[in-house]
Amino acid sequence: MGLSTLIPAPGHNQLKEYIGKGFLEKIMMRCCLFNGSRGSKIMDRFIVLLILLCFNLPCLVSAQDSLRSVEILSLQNAWSMAFEHNPDYQNYKLNQEKAGIDHKASKSYRFPTISASINAQRNMDLAITPLPGEIFGLPEGTTIDAQFGQVYAYNAGIALSKNIFDRQAIVQSKLSKLDVQMTGVQREAYGQLLKQQVSLHYYAALIARRSIALNQSDLAVADSIVFLGNQKFDEGVIDVIALNQAKINLNTVKQSQVNHQLLYDQSVSELKKLLGMRHTDTLRLPSKLEYKLPKYYYAEELLVDPGITLALVNEQQADLQVSLRASFFLPKLTANSYYGRQQFRDDFGVSFSDNAWTNFSYLSLDLSIPIFSGFANKNHYKASKVSQQVAKNELENARLTASINDQQLINEYNYSLENAQVALETFELFQENSQLSYQKFTDGLISLDRYLGVFEDYLQAESAFLNALSGTYSYYSQIISRTE
Numbered sequence: 148m149g150l151s152t153l154i155p156a157p158g159h160n161q162l163k164e165y166i167g168k169g170f171l172e173k174i175m176m177r178c179c180l181f182n183g184s185r186g187s188k189i190m191d192r193f194i195v196l197l198i199l200l201c202f203n204l205p206c207l208v209s210a211q212d213s214l215r216s217v218e219i220l221s222l223q224n225a226w227s228m229a230f231e232h233n234p235d236y237q238n239y240k241l242n243q244e245k246a247g248i249d250h251k252a253s254k255s256y257r258f259p260t261i262s263a264s265i266n267a268q269r270n271m272d273l274a275i276t277p278l279p280g281e282i283f284g285l286p287e288g289t290t291i292d293a294q295f296g297q298v299y300a301y302n303a304g305i306a307l308s309k310n311i312f313d314r315q316a317i318v319q320s321k322l323s324k325l326d327v328q329m330t331g332v333q334r335e336a337y338g339q340l341l342k343q344q345v346s347l348h349y350y351a352a353l354i355a356r357r358s359i360a361l362n363q364s365d366l367a368v369a370d371s372i373v374f375l376g377n378q379k380f381d382e383g384v385i386d387v388i389a390l391n392q393a394k395i396n397l398n399t400v401k402q403s404q405v406n407h408q409l410l411y412d413q414s415v416s417e418l419k420k421l422l423g424m425r426h427t428d429t430l431r432l433p434s435k436l437e438y439k440l441p442k443y444y445y446a447e448e449l450l451v452d453p454g455i456t457l458a459l460v461n462e463q464q465a466d467l468q469v470s471l472r473a474s475f476f477l478p479k480l481t482a483n484s485y486y487g488r489q490q491f492r493d494d495f496g497v498s499f500s501d502n503a504w505t506n507f508s509y510l511s512l513d514l515s516i517p518i519f520s521g522f523a524n525k526n527h528y529k530a531s532k533v534s535q536q537v538a539k540n541e542l543e544n545a546r547l548t549a550s551i552n553d554q555q556l557i558n559e560y561n562y563s564l565e566n567a568q569v570a571l572e573t574f575e576l577f578q579e580n581s582q583l584s585y586q587k588f589t590d591g592l593i594s595l596d597r598y599l600g601v602f603e604d605y606l607q608a609e610s611a612f613l614n615a616l617s618g619t620y621s622y623y624s625q626i627i628s629r630t631e
Contacts, residue, residue: 217429225418232423235341246323263303264305265301270299274296278290278292296491297493299492304485309481313479315475318467329461339453339629345422358613359408362407369397375588385594389599392599396606415430443564446557452549458542472531476524477517478517479513480514482512560623564619567619574611577604584601
C-alpha cells in the first residue's frame with residue numbers, strides 16, 4: 148500500500164491470551180469462597196455469562212477485524228493507493244491485458260493448423276455403375292450394373308492447412324495490435340482522470356478541515372461576544388438590535404461550521420470510493436494544510452491531452468478498416484495436405500495388421516477469388532472511407548480544442564491564483580483587525596456595534612478566502628494530473 152499505514156484492530160489471539168492468564172481460575176476461586184445457596188447462584192450466573200461470552204466473542208472479534216484505518220501521508224501516496232485499489236482502474240488494466248492476449252491469438256494465421264481424424268463408415272447401398280457388356284464377352288449393346296466398394300470403410304490420418312496469402316488475416320492482426328494500444332491509452336486517460344478526482348477531493352477535505360478549525364475559533368469569539376452582549380444589555384449599555392446582531396453572527400458561524408463539516412464528510416466519502424475503501428474504514432489525512440499557494444504554470448508544461456491520443460489511435464484504426472475492406476476484393480491462397488491410411492471390409496470389425504491398411508494422402512492448393520458479392524464489399528468499402536474521413540476530422544478538432552482548452556485552463560488557474568493571494572492578504576488583515584477590535588471592546592474602548600461591524604467583515608473575508616482557495620485548488624487538481 149505504499150506509504151499508507153494500516154492499523155489493525157485487536158485480534159482473537161490477543162483476547163484468548165488475556166482470558167488465558169488465570170482469569171477463569173481466579174473467578175472460580177472467588178465463587179467457591181461463598182457458602183450455600185448464595186455461592187451456587189453466583190456460580191450459575193457466572194456459567195451463563197461465560198456461555199454468552201463464548202457465543203458472542205467470535206462476532207465481536209470479527210467486527211473488530213473488519214475495521215481498518217488508512218493514513219494518507221501525501222497526495223502522491225493517495226495516487227499510488229488509487230492506482231492499486233480503484234476497481235475501475237483495475238478493470239482498465241484487465242482490458243489491456245485481454246487485448247494483448249487477443250492480439251497473440253490474431254497472429255495464429257502465421258502458423259499451420261494441424262488436426263487428426265478417425266472415420267468409420269458403413270455403406271448401406273453401394274452406388275451402381277453401368278458397364279459395357281462387351282468387356283465381359285456379352286453381346287454388343289448390353290450393359291452390366293456393377294457395384295464397386297465394400298460395406299465397411301475406415302480412415303485415419305492427419306490434415307495440415309496453411310494460409311499462404313490471406314490479406315484479411317494480416318490486417319485483422321494489425322487491428323488487434325491497435326486495440327492493445329487503444330486500451331492502453333484508455334487506461335492512461337482514466338488514470339489521469341483518477342488523479343484529478345483524487346486531488347480534487349483530497350484538497351477539498353484538507354481545506355474543509357482547516358475551515359472547521361477556523362470556525363471553532365470564530366465560534367469561541369462569537370459565543371463570548373453574545374455572553375458579553377447579554378451582560379451589557381442587562382446593564383442597559385446596548386440595545387436589543389446590537390444583541391440580536393451578536394446572536395446572528397453566532398448562528399452564522401454555526402451554519403458555516405455545519406456546511407464545512409458536511410463538505411469534509413462528502414470529500415472523505417468520495418476519496419474512499421476512489422481509493423477502493425469500504426465505508427467502515429477510517430481515512431486519516433495530513434493534519435495541517437499550509438496557506439502557501441501553488442506556483443504559476445504555463446500551457447507548455449502540460450502533457451498531451453489524452454483526447455488527442457485517443458483520436459490519433461482512432462484514426463489509425465479507421466485507416467486499417469479501409470485496408471480490411473479492400474482485402475475482401477483480393478484472393479486467398481491456401482495449401483492443404485493429408486496423410487492417412489484406410490481399410491475396407493465386407494464384415495464388421497477392424498484389423499490392425501499392416502497389410503490390412505493402405506496409404507492414402509494428397510496435397511492441394513486452394514485459390515479463392517471473389518467475383519461478385521451483391522455489391523456488399525463495394526458498399527462496405529465506401530462506408531469505411533467515410534469513417535476514415537470522420538476520424539481525420541475528429542483528430543483535427545481534438546487538437547484545436549485541446550490547445551484552446553489548455554490555454555484557458557492555465558489562464559483561469561493563474562487568475563484564480565492571483566485572486567486567492569489577494570483574498571489571503573485581505574483575510575489576514577481582517578483577522579488582525581478583528582483581534583485588535585475584540586481587545587478594544589473588552590477594554591471598553593469601542594462599542595459593541597463597532598466591533599460587530601469589524602467581526603462581520605472578518606467573517607466575509609474568511610468566506611471569500613476559503614472560496615478562492617477552493618477554486619484555486621480545483622484548477623490545480625486538473626493541472627497536476629497532467630504535469631506529474
